[in-house]
Amino acid sequence: MSVIDVHRAHTLDKDHAREAAEALARDLSSQFDLNYQWEGDHLKFKRSGAKGHLNITGADLHVHLELGMLLRPFKSRIEQEIHSQLDQILKA
Numbered sequence: 001m002s003v004i005d006v007h008r009a010h011t012l013d014k015d016h017a018r019e020a021a022e023a024l025a026r027d028l029s030s031q032f033d034l035n036y037q038w039e040g041d042h043l044k045f046k047r048s049g050a051k052g053h054l055n056i057t058g059a060d061l062h063v064h065l066e067l068g069m070l071l072r073p074f075k076s077r078i079e080q081e082i083h084s085q086l087d088q089i090l091k092a
Contacts, residue, residue, distance in 0.1 A: 002072045004052075004065040004079045008086045014041075017056045020089040024063075025054065027085050032078065061086065 010017055021043055025036045028045070036045035043054040045065075052065035063082055067075055 002067040002075050006063040006082055008061045009059055010061055010090050021054050021056055023089045024085045
């Protein structure tokens with residue numbers, strides 16, 4: 001299992017942090033066919049060969065994604081996309 005673990009500091013209030021996380025989830029869902037659902041401030045996502053979560057705190061967004069064997073070759077691309085999306089939604 002290959003793991004992507006990204007922490008990103010933010011200065012957003014809770015509602016805007018949740019909106020940012022939702023935007024990230026929607027984009028990753030459309031690009032990588034992920035299914036996701038909210039459980040409080042904990043966003044779980046899953047697809048064949050990958051599962052993970054995104055946690056929101058008052059100062060941090062934490063993305064944890066576990067990739068199965070078939071998606072390991074795409075780890076770099078997926079991680080770059082997560083960073084890119086976080087850059088865009090947190091500066092907006």
